[in-house]
Amino acid sequence: MVIWDGSPHQWFGPDRERCCLMASVDDATGKLLAANFTPHECSHGYLLLLWDMISQYGVPLSIYQDCHGIHRRNDDNWSFEEELAGKRDPTQVGLALENLAINPIFAHSPQAKGRIERVFHTLQDRLISEMELRGITTLQQANRFLQESFIQDYNRRYAISAQETQLAWRKPPKNLHRIISFCYHSTVANDNTVKLGGITIDIPPGPRKRSYAKTKVEVRQLLDGSWRVYYQEKLIAKHPSTQLEEPIRTLRRRKHGPKATKESLWVYLSCSDKIPSIFPVPPYT
Numbered sequence: 001m002v003i004w005d006g007s008p009h010q011w012f013g014p015d016r017e018r019c020c021l022m023a024s025v026d027d028a029t030g031k032l033l034a035a036n037f038t039p040h041e042c043s044h045g046y047l048l049l050l051w052d053m054i055s056q057y058g059v060p061l062s063i064y065q066d067c068h069g070i071h072r073r074n075d076d077n078w079s080f081e082e083e084l085a086g087k088r089d090p091t092q093v094g095l096a097l098e099n100l101a102i103n104p105i106f107a108h109s110p111q112a113k114g115r116i117e118r119v120f121h122t123l124q125d126r127l128i129s130e131m132e133l134r135g136i137t138t139l140q141q142a143n144r145f146l147q148e149s150f151i152q153d154y155n156r157r158y159a160i161s162a163q164e165t166q167l168a169w170r171k172p173p174k175n176l177h178r179i180i181s182f183c184y185h186s187t188v189a190n191d192n193t194v195k196l197g198g199i200t201i202d203i204p205p206g207p208r209k210r211s212y213a214k215t216k217v218e219v220r221q222l223l224d225g226s227w228r229v230y231y232q233e234k235l236i237a238k239h240p241s242t243q244l245e246e247p248i249r250t251l252r253r254r255k256h257g258p259k260a261t262k263e264s265l266w267v268y269l270s271c272s273d274k275i276p277s278i279f280p281v282p283p284y285t
Helices: 043-057 080-085 092-099 110-132 138-158
Strands: 002-009 019-026 032-038 064-065 104-105 182-187 195-196 199-203 215-219 227-231 234-239 248-253 264-265
Touching: 002 110, 019 043, 019 110, 032 043, 032 104, 032 138, 064 138, 092 104, 092 182, 110 138, 182 195, 195 215, 199 227, 199 234
Parallel strands: 002 064, 064 104
Antiparallel strands: 002 019, 019 032, 182 215, 195 199, 215 227, 227 234, 248 264
């Protein structure tokens, strides 16, 4: 079992703004599996933790987490499709866990997350001191320090051997970059494009289908900010990297009038030509 969480704190000293250290820990050994600094607790940070962890160790059986809206839908809305299916669509992070067959276990009190809270307490002592000695004052510098030396040194000092040595990690799937990403659904316009927020993705004619107008497609923004469009599990279009934004779930009317129905969906509202450089970009192949 893996435990993960975020810890808002003044990590760069009392005179600097608070930021969030997000980390995942192996419950059996106390090993720090992955960690990254973010301006605040966010879906991107958790997806990056998931990518780093699975790339190094494999897919865990379960993840212990709190009831934050990043992990679990806390709204009261049920779409017509959700009512028919008898279950609600998950969050973006929840969808990635579902597609990887990782069982989410929710903590219902701060005391239930005692192990990772103790890890953060240790990190607020040692990590802050280490960064102060090295003059680290930015998120970019801190993330580089975590990846290059601190996590390895922390595990050498504090990780213990598991009582059961049989590995429970599973082999990651080949399409990991698609699973650990932001997922949106859209309908192709008459001009064979997909429009999300401020971006337009052109879909080239395929060998079997010249136009995708009016078809429903799956749009994925990968962790490096780039875009992929899929139709019936086939990749049909790509788009360069744009700003990674926290997805927003909203209600949209399907039609107007007294019998109008609503559907709940993830929407992408903002984009930029540049992606943030505070995170290391996953080495996609």
